[in-house]
Amino acid sequence: MTTPATPSCDRTGCTAGAVVHWSRRPTAEELAATPAEQQTSDMRRLVHACGPHAIGLDLAAHVHSSTCAGPNAGTLPQCGCTPEPLTPTQLPTLATLTTGWQITP
Amino acid sequence: MSGLAPPSPYQWSVADVATAAVLNAQLYTGLTFLLGPPIAIYAQTSAQAVASTTATAITWPTPSVDTYGGYSAGSPTRYTPQQAGYYLTMATVAYAPNATGGRGAAINKNGSTLAQSTVGSAGSVYATNAPIVFPVYCNGTTDYLEIGAAQNSGVSLNTQITVTNFAAFFIHV
Numbered sequence: 384m385t386t387p388a389t390p391s392c393d394r395t396g397c398t399a400g401a402v403v404h405w406s407r408r409p410t411a412e413e414l415a416a417t418p419a420e421q422q423t424s425d426m427r428r429l430v431h432a433c434g435p436h437a438i439g440l441d442l443a444a445h446v447h448s449s450t451c452a453g454p455n456a457g458t459l460p461q462c463g464c465t466p467e468p469l470t471p472t473q474l475p476t477l478a479t480l481t482t483g484w485q486i487t488p
Numbered sequence: 489m490s491g492l493a494p495p496s497p498y499q500w501s502v503a504d505v506a507t508a509a510v511l512n513a514q515l516y517t518g519l520t521f522l523l524g525p526p527i528a529i530y531a532q533t534s535a536q537a538v539a540s541t542t543a544t545a546i547t548w549p550t551p552s553v554d555t556y557g558g559y560s561a562g563s564p565t566r567y568t569p570q571q572a573g574y575y576l577t578m579a580t581v582a583y584a585p586n587a588t589g590g591r592g593a594a595i596n597k598n599g600s601t602l603a604q605s606t607v608g609s610a611g612s613v614y615a616t617n618a619p620i621v622f623p624v625y626c627n628g629t630t631d632y633l634e635i636g637a638a639q640n641s642g643v644s645l646n647t648q649i650t651v652t653n654f655a656a657f658f659i660h661v
Binding site: 471 | 533535538539543562590604639640644
């Protein structure tokens with residue numbers, strides 16, 4: 384077993400190790416280069432950044448567009464693209480019956 | 489050696505001849521599979537953002553162990569087992585310190601949640617770890633597993649590297 388190497392920051396010219404990452408959709412070229420059997424409905428590319436070249440935490444929670452400038456944006460911590468909306472969810476909560484039982488609804 | 493299918497044990501009869509070919513097929517190949525069944529170990533090496541009250545699939549770098557090639561860089565949220573069977577699946581999602589709300593982790597198969605855990609915040613100093621363990625049957629072709637994360641602190645939190653990890657072990661045909 385080996386420890387995976389830490390990727391470098393994806394900012395052009397930056398050689399610092401990445402400390403954060405987020406996702407973007409693949410470009411048409413990246414999609415074409417992916418074998419058909421590996422193509423799925425949720426294809427993504429990981430984008431890595433060092434601390435100074437990271438986008439904002441809230442923004443990084445989204446999946447970004449294939450053309451997102453990411454750590455190369457001149458507007459950091461904004462990336463300049465319109466990312467996909469988030470999928471709302473709630474942590475499961477228990478329902479309390481009148482008899483005192485607490486159950487998963 | 490990887491890529492072997494689970495063995496299909498042969499029931500010997502008195503008249504059977506144990507040639508090298510037969511013994512290799514019945515014993516060597518089978519034992520080789522059983523000593524090295526599919527296993528995958530994923531661990532984050534950089535932090536990921538998880539927004540509050542949002543369903544988030546954990547993304548993984550190239551895994552340190554993936555004996556049957558279930559990881560694809562083009563779909564970095566997934567492990568797609570390459571042999572049919574039950575997989576003991578375990579994961580931990582570790583969240584940055586924050587004193588508010590709960591944290592969750594889930595094992596999802598083909599986008600549907602099979603098992604989930606929820607824990608309360610560990611406070612504003614220590615990371616909160618949400619662990620989950622569950623056996624899952626996968627068909628060895630199209631079924632895929634993902635680890636889901638959710639939290640309701642009210643703000644985005646990032647994962648903690650190394651501690652946010654996932655492993656799947658073939659345990660049964």
